[in-house]
Amino acid sequence: MRNAPAPPFRPHLAALGVIGSMLVTFGVFLSGFVISEPAPYELFMAGLIGLWAIVGLRISRAVAPLLVLLVLFNVGGMLSLTVMADLADGPMYIAVSLFLALSSVFFAAIVEARPARLELIFRAWVAGALITALLGILGYFHAFPGAEVFTLYDRAKGAFQDPNVFGPFLVAPSLYLLHGLLSGRILGAPLKAAGFLVLALGVFLSFSRAAWALYLFCVVALVFVMLLKERTGAFRLKILILSLSALGLMVVALAVALQFDKVADLFSSRTQLVQEYDGGHLGRFDRHRIGFLMAMEKPLGIGPMVFSSMFPEDEHNIWLKSLTTYGWLGFACYLTLIAWTLGAGFRLLLRNRPWQPFLMIGFITVLGHTAIGFVIDTDHWRHFYLLLGIVWGCMALERRHGRPHAAD
Numbered sequence: 001m002r003n004a005p006a007p008p009f010r011p012h013l014a015a016l017g018v019i020g021s022m023l024v025t026f027g028v029f030l031s032g033f034v035i036s037e038p039a040p041y042e043l044f045m046a047g048l049i050g051l052w053a054i055v056g057l058r059i060s061r062a063v064a065p066l067l068v069l070l071v072l073f074n075v076g077g078m079l080s081l082t083v084m085a086d087l088a089d090g091p092m093y094i095a096v097s098l099f100l101a102l103s104s105v106f107f108a109a110i111v112e113a114r115p116a117r118l119e120l121i122f123r124a125w126v127a128g129a130l131i132t133a134l135l136g137i138l139g140y141f142h143a144f145p146g147a148e149v150f151t152l153y154d155r156a157k158g159a160f161q162d163p164n165v166f167g168p169f170l171v172a173p174s175l176y177l178l179h180g181l182l183s184g185r186i187l188g189a190p191l192k193a194a195g196f197l198v199l200a201l202g203v204f205l206s207f208s209r210a211a212w213a214l215y216l217f218c219v220v221a222l223v224f225v226m227l228l229k230e231r232t233g234a235f236r237l238k239i240l241i242l243s244l245s246a247l248g249l250m251v252v253a254l255a256v257a258l259q260f261d262k263v264a265d266l267f268s269s270r271t272q273l274v275q276e277y278d279g280g281h282l283g284r285f286d287r288h289r290i291g292f293l294m295a296m297e298k299p300l301g302i303g304p305m306v307f308s309s310m311f312p313e314d315e316h317n318i319w320l321k322s323l324t325t326y327g328w329l330g331f332a333c334y335l336t337l338i339a340w341t342l343g344a345g346f347r348l349l350l351r352n353r354p355w356q357p358f359l360m361i362g363f364i365t366v367l368g369h370t371a372i373g374f375v376i377d378t379d380h381w382r383h384f385y386l387l388l389g390i391v392w393g394c395m396a397l398e399r400r401h402g403r404p405h406a407a408d
Contacts, residue, residue, distance in 0.1 A: 021114065024048070024107075024110060024117060025123070026044070027044050027048055030128070031383060032125075032129055032159060033159040041382060045106075058109060060399075063105060063108045066104065066108055066392045070104060073097075073333040074094060074097050074330075076328070077097055077301075079300050079327055079329065083301070083303060084302075090306075093325075094304060103382070104388045104389040107390060108388075112400070118358040118393075125176070130173075132158035132170075136156030136202050137202055156206050158202065167208040167214075168214050170199045170203050170211075170215075172362070175364065177196040179226070179361060182223070182226060193246070196246065201257065204257065210372040218364050218368045221367070227240075229356075287307075287311050287313070288317050291317075295324055301324050303325065315377060317374055318379060321379055338366075341392070342366065345391050345394075348394070351398070358390060362391040366391055
């Protein structure tokens with residue numbers, strides 16, 4: 001039986017692929033700079049997604065469920081607009097939600113089309129994270145005139161609007177550097193270690209309890225999964241030694257940082273498990289209880305940002321936010337999306353594939369974000385949608401790997 005002829009090489013298509021990958025890399029880099037909205041990331045990515053759709057963005061069967069669930073999630077948000085007495089900024093809020101949803105589908109599709117883009121995405125993420133982390137650190141210590149623009153309430157926020165988003169943004173690139181430290185060559189270790197410590201200090205100075213918990217969980221989970229995956233005793237010993245070394249360096253860095261009174265005082269305050277605004281009257285947990293009871297009587301929700309006009313602050317709970325802003329339909333779609341992502345991702349976690357490290361980092365970080373979603377809103381976090389796209393892109397690659405001759 002004769003082999004089928006190889007498809008002809010088309011230089012123009014190869015060149016378009018390279019240019020496309022470079023543009024994606026730049027777009028991911030821009031995700032670290034969101035001082036105002038619309039941010040450069042939105043403007044650039046909206047144009048890129050639109051251009052790619054014209055040129056030919058292919059949504060496979062493996063990625064289609066992500067598209068359907070995210071679109072229905074936003075349909076719930078559109079329906080919630082119908083119950084608002086004053087639309088105000090509601091339509092713009094849902095428009096941003098829809099854009100972020102499409103960005104997730106876009107990342108999944110381009111990762112499936114060219115797996116090599118995963119490396120470019122994470123390298124760009126690391127570059128953007130290092131710059132924004134350094135801005136936050138320098139701003140926190142007032143290293144130059146006007147540096148306070150990179151802080152909020154004496155907390156580092158880098159080139160973000162909120163320390164509570166700045167901190168979690170640094171977690172995935174931290175895992176990428178840590179994975180490189182544990183599995184890569186020893187010659188590249190010093191640079192990776194330096195970058196890892198910069199990002200760790202950025203997370204610490206954000207003084208976000210959610211970011212601290214996310215960072216700690218994800219680092220421990222990554223080391224645990226790598227120990228499960230690697231079968232040789234020598235490699236496991238290397239991982240343990242390097243992990244303990246990294247932990248020691250972080251402890252030393254933390255001890256040095258705590259020598260500053262300003263750092264020590266704020267650290268002491270933020271390490272209290274329950275703050276006054278958590279457990280007080282109409283505090284975070286009281287609002288959660290009242291909000292869930294109210295949402296049971298509002299199938300269409302109450303509309304974007306209406307909750308904060310009724311109570312002192314926003315929902316600070318992604319599950320409650322799904323109910324109030326996207327209605328019962330949005331909540332059901334979000335719950336299905338998270339369950340599908342974590343369930344399918346977990347089954348593929350330890351398979352020996354070229355994209356396995358990226359799936360592992362994405363899965364662990366999505367799992368961590370799901371956990372902190374009980375105390376914070378994540379529906380407009382750009383990097384969360386990027387993570388979803390990465391995991392679904394890897395899931396689509398696995399489907400292609402398992403059925404190489406199946407038509408999509």
